[in-house]
Amino acid sequence: MxxxxxxxxxxxxxxxxxxxxxxxxxxxxxxxxxxxxxxxxxxxxxxxxxxxxxxxxxxxxxxxxxxxxxxxxxxxxxASEAPARHPQPRAPRPPVTAAPSARAEAEEDDELAAYNRYLAELHARDQENSR
Missing domain, CATH: 1.10.287 (Helix Hairpins)
Incomplete structure (x- = not known):
């Protein structure tokens, strides 16, 4: 049969x-x-x-x-005894908080500084929402 x-x-x-x-x-x-x-x-x-x-x-x-x-x-x-490889979870990356030098601060204009503050604020919000 x-x-x-x-x-x-x-x-x-x-x-x-x-x-x-x-x-x-x-x-x-x-x-x-x-x-x-x-x-x-x-x-x-x-x-x-x-x-x-x-x-x-x-x-x-x-x-x-x-x-x-x-x-x-x-x-x-x-084949069935082969260990399964599971990806390890990544540790969260620390936020980049490099302080610009005094000379660099003096050289950047107000518009660029405002744009950088805006980007930093967006990044901080994104980090808070991803938690």
Missing amino acids: AASSTLTRRLLMVGVCVLSMVVCSGLAWWQWERFASASGSFQNLGYVLQWPLFGLFPAFVFWRLRKLAKRPPQQEAE
Whole structure:
């Protein structure tokens, strides 16, 4: 009974792969005809190249599933025992509070100073909202 079910499932997957390739080949042909027409563009030519790839994707998935099913149990156990890597949360960065030198303060004009105060205020609000 299990062999019959497996055979039926494989035939169904092969049928889906073939149907997908036929449909996508038809769509590629349609886009080729649009490209060759007077109103065609290079976008249609791009679709001509993409549709066969879309049609081959189910076959790739079928091949990959079969390859994974044939993998020895030892490799599966090693893969499941591999430690999961979780990213560590980042520590919040301290705010930049470098005091400008007296010479730099004297050289900057009032408009620039007002803009810098505005940016510092926005940054402080953003830091308070993110907590």
